[in-house]
Amino acid sequence: MNHVNTSDWYNSLRQELESNSLSIEKVSRRSEYWRKSNLDIVTDLVQDTSKIEPSSLKGVSLYEPDLTIYGDSVELKTDKSYQVSSIMDIIADEESYAKNYFGKLEQKSQKRIPRPLARENSLSPKVGYALSFSDALKKPLVLHNKTNKSVSNCFQRNLIVIKKDVEVTIIETGNNLSVFNAVTEVFLEENAKLNYLDLTGESNIFPKISHKFCDMAENSTFNHFGLRLNTQATRTEIEVHLNGQGINTSISNVSLINKKDHFSDENVLVNHNAYECKSRQVFKSVLDNDCTSLVRGKIYVAPDAQKTDGYQSSRSLLLNENSKFFCKPELEIYADDVICSHGSTSSSLDRDSLFYLLSRGVHKNKAKEMLITAFIAEALDEIEDENIKSALSKYIDNWIPSYFNE
Numbered sequence: 121m122n123h124v125n126t127s128d129w130y131n132s133l134r135q136e137l138e139s140n141s142l143s144i145e146k147v148s149r150r151s152e153y154w155r156k157s158n159l160d161i162v163t164d165l166v167q168d169t170s171k172i173e174p175s176s177l178k179g180v181s182l183y184e185p186d187l188t189i190y191g192d193s194v195e196l197k198t199d200k201s202y203q204v205s206s207i208m209d210i211i212a213d214e215e216s217y218a219k220n221y222f223g224k225l226e227q228k229s230q231k232r233i234p235r236p237l238a239r240e241n242s243l244s245p246k247v248g249y250a251l252s253f254s255d256a257l258k259k260p261l262v263l264h265n266k267t268n269k270s271v272s273n274c275f276q277r278n279l280i281v282i283k284k285d286v287e288v289t290i291i292e293t294g295n296n297l298s299v300f301n302a303v304t305e306v307f308l309e310e311n312a313k314l315n316y317l318d319l320t321g322e323s324n325i326f327p328k329i330s331h332k333f334c335d336m337a338e339n340s341t342f343n344h345f346g347l348r349l350n351t352q353a354t355r356t357e358i359e360v361h362l363n364g365q366g367i368n369t370s371i372s373n374v375s376l377i378n379k380k381d382h383f384s385d386e387n388v389l390v391n392h393n394a395y396e397c398k399s400r401q402v403f404k405s406v407l408d409n410d411c412t413s414l415v416r417g418k419i420y421v422a423p424d425a426q427k428t429d430g431y432q433s434s435r436s437l438l439l440n441e442n443s444k445f446f447c448k449p450e451l452e453i454y455a456d457d458v459i460c461s462h463g464s465t466s467s468s469l470d471r472d473s474l475f476y477l478l479s480r481g482v483h484k485n486k487a488k489e490m491l492i493t494a495f496i497a498e499a500l501d502e503i504e505d506e507n508i509k510s511a512l513s514k515y516i517d518n519w520i521p522s523y524f525n526e
């Protein structure tokens with residue numbers, strides 16, 4: 121980063137991060153956190169993209185973007201409800217508010233799980249944004265990633281700070297035509313609320329690696345919904361810290377994949393550090409044509425986190441015999457007054473339900489669509505905003521017939 125202007129505080133932080141990077145376990149098949157994962161995601165392209173026209177690929181688009189993040193620049197739009205800056209300007213500013221936040225959660229996240237790609241991002245950010253919200257937004261803020269082949273590796277670094285009593289909804293969309301490695305650190309003050317939707321479609325033809333780390337104060341709420349529609353290869357790592365009483369968090373994901381050798385890799389760690397908090401993890405995968413989905417979900421409950429309510433469910437629908445679903449649900453509990461559960465199932469389309477619909481005159485393809493839609497409904501129900509849920513449900517309903525019908 122010698123060619124980039126950086127502040128003394130960032131240079132000092134970078135030296136600290138470099139000094140302890142050697143202790144972080146590297147990406148390897150021997151690592152518990154990369155077993156069964158697609159290691160191509162960190163080494164090279166997963167397919168030859170030379171003959172692919174980006175315009176022919178479908179992204180997920182519900183609304184017009186408010187903020188566009190390119191591979192090497194950010195197109196900013198100002199609004200009185202929030203403060204927005206380029207992350208590269210932030211790390212060059214000696215007096216920036218971000219010095220109290222930048223890198224704090226990435227360092228914290230390394231304590232229980234080695235995250236070498238997040239550390240690589242911290243050492244070499246290339247583009248990104250810093251958002252600070254002091255007032256509630258009247259409508260969702262739409263972030264659009266738009267990388268291209270001229271940028272070989274996009275190291276996107278983002279910071280989101282939501283002040284006390286403020287509610288914000290953010291929708292992340294876009295494409296990546298280069299290898300994408302993003303880290304987003306989120307700080308929620310008391311009674312703050314963030315609804316975050318990460319919508320990834322076919323226009324992501326290169327590996328997409330996304331880390332989101334969230335620090336939550338008393339009575340705050342963090343809802344994260346992820347959608348993977350025939351993405352080439354994605355790996356998402358989410359870690360949430362519940363640090364005050366009365367916190368609620370929901371992490372949910374729907375993966376609909378039917379292209380050969382495509383891969384979805386979801387990893388979540390929820391840390392219950394305080395009294396009387398609730399968390400939910402809901403994952404649904406529909407897989408066809410020899411593709412793979414992997415889910416690692418963990419609930420950690422500290423000794424002082426009594427009255428914890430933690431729920432985790434991972435389910436897959438396998439539409440052909442060669443598609444694979446790997447799941448590793450975990451509970452690590454050090455408190456004795458808690459309600460925690462986890463479970464995982466894999467199945468094919470229910471023959472009795474399919475037969476019932478066919479016997480009522482429903483066409484086989486339509487019956488299949490209805491069963492898939494019903495299967496993913498639990499995860500979609502985690503979206504609180506009814507308008508967004510309705511728009512996204514319609515989008516998925518229109519998408520399914522093109523990809524899961526015979």
